[in-house]
Amino acid sequence: MDKYKNIWRKNLIKTLTLGVFLFLLSFTFEPYNQGQLALVLMLFIGVLSLTVLTGASGQISLGQGALMAVGGYSSASLITHLGASIWIGFLVAFFATAIFGLILGTAAARVSGPYLAGTTLVIALALPSVANRFESVLGGDVGLIVDFGTPPTWISNLIEVGYEQWQLWVVLPVALTALFFISNLMATRAGRSWQAVRDDEIGAAVSGIPVARTKVIVFVVSSAIAGLGGALYGLRGLVGPSVYPVSLSLTLLTAAILGGVGSISGAFIGTLIVVFLPDLIDWAISGLAVSEQLSNYLPALLTGFLLLATIIINPAGVMGAGHRKKH
């Protein structure tokens, strides 16, 4: 127990420190980078959900964006139709997506590998049809208009807070909570049993770990985290099919692979790469006469190249090397 307490305390200190760092950083950044940093944190939560699912338990999902959409729609429906606060929206998104994950996970536990990837991909592809089927509630092809709102008066009376800064301040505590939760979970007995299932299902079963149930539990946890990220992601202005396309799922997977699947700090670094790479490219080609048509495609092109290079040269990702050394 002391050991877990110690881990818990260290994770708390690390998380709070990161929070203070990012909070202070929000004062130094221009609105554009404040928005980008908020986006990093939103997607980081989504990548964390993959870290749990793929990294810890070895299950592959190509539809994590759809789980984010479930969270986004749950939260946005509540905010739009019932006038709930965004904070209530986050809570509902967390639990609603957990329930969705339970249903999906129960089915998913029967398949694995490419079959599971295919199943989750279908969920992502089916999203627009669901949104259009329940147009009056989910807003159809357009979606539901929601946003972060403005800071409460007790904050705006104290200090002038821009829209992007407020976005960052709302996202930050949620991302830190998710980070703290996942960091601790991975270090607990439950987390280790997930890893046992990932490494050798038969071995895990022989050791008394209920494999199918463990997989479902991981799916539920992963879904709940993804839902939370999705609720935040939607508050950028809209919750709709075009906000959670299949490419979002692939972006999350790309970030996880670039950073190192299974590594929490890798998830953060991977997300930083996918969010800031387009800016880096813009900066690199700013003096060159590159057509709009080409420059618009360059980020996707280079991200794809990076992904291939990572898989071929360093499959463990940016943080993978460090992990290998440790072990």
Add this chain to the structure above:
Amino acid sequence: MKIRGSQTKRWVISIVAGAVASTLAIAPSQAIPVRSEVGVSATEIVLGMQLPQTGPASPGYNKIDDAMRAYFDFVNSKGGVNGRKIKLVVKDDTYKAGLTISTASTLINKDKVFAMVGSVGTQTHISIIKDINRRGIPDLFVNSGYSGFYIDPKKYPTSFAALGTYVVESKIEAEYLKANYAKELAAGKVGVLYQTDDFGRNVLAGFKQQGVTFPPANTQKFVAGSQALGLTRQVQALQAAGVTLVVIAAVANATAITIGTAAKLGFAPKWLVTSVGSDATTFKTILASQGTSGAVASALLTGVISASHAPSPGEDTDEFVIAFKKINDDFNVGPDKTWDNNVLQGMNIGYLTTAALQGAGKDLTRKGLIAFMEGKGATLSSAALSPLSYSSKTHEAYNSFWIGAYDANSVLKPIGGTRVLYTTDSAAGPITVSTYKRPAIAADALPKVG
């Protein structure tokens, strides 16, 4: 354990120290604010725009930005506006609202545009209009006829239309149907195909306002974002319902594909197409990409009914068409500068934007520009044959349309030979004949304001 503990401490200390140092390093530069309008310098005005440059909904519309830029380059070649050159920054949102949010954020926070101009798309613009307005950024000449953006300036004080609203257009088209296709309406032979967003719904609202409704069996819809390329089911349903006239409220690619699909199915009703989906060049380009020859596409377009607030691009004697065509030839460097309705519309927005910037004066501010638009925007002239409606009560643009049909040369010509402009509002106002006479374009093709 001790080693790990000290590592954690070092990690914490270094992060906090880094954050404090970076805060202190940047703080002095924030302490001396420089008061100037975002996106405006002594030599330049930066404007932003987003539209589908690529993707299924892009054909035709992806020429508007090049035409606008051509007009701005023409203005810049004449010295700009009050000595400032106009720079247009364009982002491709592929007609996906999720992407529009990101591109708008980049235009606003990274490119630091003074104003947004000519952005294309109803369902894309709806995702960012609240944010743009909240920031007080002028959102001029939006390429959407959705009335909800403009009829309540308290809701969206900075957004101004570039088109007549879909309600105004549909009300006028509904009256045309009542006068000329009364038997078909009475027999339930008129159908509709609309896209399931505020564009499509706005069109239906306009028809309903004039008492034209469509029986459920004659009503087909589709999702603009994902179904625009596969409309066979909807066309078959309309064919099975036995309709003889179909109203299409859709973007250009869906319109072309609907008519092309119907031809393949041997279904040949009369078509009435909303103006934003009816450009002849775009129609033929899209059908050509589906393997339909130019001659066949022209034949399919012949007789299609539509409406317009402007001259047809094929009217070679119109003075605005002549002037804009020359500017397009001389300054358009886009990948496809073929003269058509999209290019005409882009040129017209360039012309209106230049006029508005002139009107806002040398001390250009966002508030000043919006005040000018509300106070004097209605006095601006343009290539359109309709007056503008801008005021503090409405930010709608054109309130008049004329009804025409495409001839064998793919030129929209007034039905009956004489052009009659009908005017109305986006509410329950009556439809009357317009007496507006468009002011002439200046010899140098630049707007004259003040």
